[in-house]
Amino acid sequence: MRAAQDRQSKYANVRRRSLSFEQGDRVFLKISPFRGTVRSGKRGKLSPRYIGPYEILERIGDLANRLALPPALSSIYDEFHVSMLKKYQPDPSHVLQPDETELDETLSYFERPIKIMDRKDKQLRNKSIPLVKVQWSRHGVEETTWELEQDTRKKYPEIFV
Structure with a gap:
């Protein structure tokens, strides 16, 4: 039993490092x-x-x-x-x-949406999913994302005014 515990602790401690900081660090x-x-x-x-x-x-x-x-x-x-x-x-x-x-x-x-940049409908075989392109706070225009319009409207109704 002791040998098995030692073997397991050896495997577990391979990537473990001791962290200690001093006052003033x-x-x-x-x-x-x-x-x-x-x-x-x-x-x-x-x-x-x-x-x-x-x-x-x-x-x-x-x-x-x-x-x-x-x-x-x-x-x-x-x-x-x-x-x-x-x-x-x-x-x-x-x-x-x-x-x-x-x-x-x-x-x-928390990141909040700033504005809606674009809208599109993703066409599936028998239904259409409305999407909006959202610009987020603390991010540039190149980092906008496509989100479901329904979810975005529910969570952030103020940007659809």
């Missing part, structure tokens, strides 16, 4: 993108996963850290598990400012 904070609608295209996978960098004010035990968050994120509790943090490697292209992203208490952000 700078780290990125992981956020979860949430749009409220299923969207196609590459933007969902390539959307920002981390914001920051933020300074670690203190270590709380081995796995928790208190961060110096800006006033815009004052509604979020400032203690985070090490799995939510990523070491900051100084590079200006990494930085995403929190004022560009509106976060809620669950560290998620």
